[in-house]
Amino acid sequence: MRTPLCSLMALCAMTTMAIGATGSEVEEKYLIPVPSEQKKIKLGETKTFQDGNLTITVTAIERTGIEMEAEGVAMPLPSSVETLVEGANGTICTTVYLGKVGARAIVSAACEAESDDLRAALVAQQSAAPVEVVDPVDLIAEVEQGGLENPYLGDVSAIAEGQELFLANSCNGCHGGTGGGGMGPPLSNGVWVYGIDDDTLFRLVTLGSDGLIEAGYSRVAREKVVGPMPPYEGIIESADDLWKILAWVRSISQSDAPPLK
Numbered sequence: 001m002r003t004p005l006c007s008l009m010a011l012c013a014m015t016t017m018a019i020g021a022t023g024s025e026v027e028e029k030y031l032i033p034v035p036s037e038q039k040k041i042k043l044g045e046t047k048t049f050q051d052g053n054l055t056i057t058v059t060a061i062e063r064t065g066i067e068m069e070a071e072g073v074a075m076p077l078p079s080s081v082e083t084l085v086e087g088a089n090g091t092i093c094t095t096v097y098l099g100k101v102g103a104r105a106i107v108s109a110a111c112e113a114e115s116d117d118l119r120a121a122l123v124a125q126q127s128a129a130p131v132e133v134v135d136p137v138d139l140i141a142e143v144e145q146g147g148l149e150n151p152y153l154g155d156v157s158a159i160a161e162g163q164e165l166f167l168a169n170s171c172n173g174c175h176g177g178t179g180g181g182g183m184g185p186p187l188s189n190g191v192w193v194y195g196i197d198d199d200t201l202f203r204l205v206t207l208g209s210d211g212l213i214e215a216g217y218s219r220v221a222r223e224k225v226v227g228p229m230p231p232y233e234g235i236i237e238s239a240d241d242l243w244k245i246l247a248w249v250r251s252i253s254q255s256d257a258p259p260l261k
Ligand code: HEC
Pocket: 166, 169, 170, 171, 172, 173, 174, 175, 183, 184, 185, 186, 187, 191, 192, 193, 194, 195, 201, 204, 205, 209, 223, 225, 226, 227, 228, 229, 230, 232, 236, 245, 246, 249
């Protein structure tokens, strides 16, 4: 969840930075808030922010987020997401986990006197469903073969994100930046080595060719380029991210196969 706090709190560096010579503005989702105070916190360590208005103890550190206790209340702080917590002395504080340096979490915070808007945002956040990151490996283990379905097929913004994630995970190194193929087979043609259904593609990328075959799946077609697809187990750590990538892959496919299943 990403609360629209920037507008409320004037915390963000909303300076419209220009990229390169094009002068185009940075998309809002890339604007990372610049809260007033940043600290590096070790596992189990407690630090105070904002002249003692906020006390944070870090109880778990992952790349995708940390667990913290703020003013004694335990809660997750997902990476790069603004999370509101109640501070001392009638304040409400925005906290952001900016990432890790070595074993320490970089956490930033800014507290403001409580206002109606802030209180409403805090309540809205508390009643929203927590962001849950599911590892593709766990999803594969949980769902019986043939049962995985892509929730993002045809979802334009998820597809755009999927293309970025495709590049960010170096899929383009083998499949080409537009999925037209290279060292690896094209993804944009109508040939699908193991089939085009969501379940097979999700397992193929997670387990790799060898793992997929070991799991009992078999080759149904041949591409011009033949080689093993490497397993992305442990590299793509969010099932959601992988679904978005695959939604993009499906969107560029020239396949005559029906768009669903
Ligand atoms: C090191 C090269 C390499 C990388 C990196 C790679 N792939 Fe592959 N990929 C392959 C090869 C080779 C195959 C063919 C597998 C086979 O024939 O068993 C393949 C097959 C596939 C297929 C099935 C294609 C078809 O025609 O049936 C999909 C989908 C796919 N890869 C997606 C991805 C995604 C998504 C990523 C990044 C997360 C990725 N690949 C990264 C080499 C790679």
